[in-house]
Amino acid sequence: MTGKPAPGRAASGRAGMESRWAAHRAARLAAGLPATVREEQGRKPDRFTDPAIEAIWIDRAEAAGVIPSGCTSTQRRRTAFRYAQAVTAETSRRAAEKVTTPLTGTDERIAYYEAEIERLASAERMDRRRADEHQRQREAAESILADLLFREGRE
Incomplete structure (x- = not known):
């Protein structure tokens, strides 16, 4: 034992x-x-692969005021990622144009909101396409149903 x-x-x-x-x-x-x-x-890094970098961008996005209050942690991480993408894209664009002045907080927020407008407009276009396709399918189904009901009534 x-x-x-x-x-x-x-x-x-x-x-x-x-x-x-x-x-x-x-x-x-x-x-x-x-x-x-x-x-x-389980919980994975939503967009960022490094938690330290994620924390930096969440702090920056919160400081810029682009994360609405009452967001879940996932919403905060996704907003911070989109903020990071917008700021990085604006920094790259300025570097390509050889602009030497650094980005200000206002420039960062402008870049973020311009990117958000573009993202939401794209989502809206996709939603409209889906809605149009759903309407077309519904109308086809209604037409077939009307034909079936009309034929049933005649037979």
């Missing part, structure tokens, strides 16, 4: 399950994946 209490039924079941899945976990880790699919589906 080892002096340890006998493992309970649940503990022995967990140990058996761990041993059965050990090879699968090792293969996933060797492939560079998380150990389980559940871990893979």
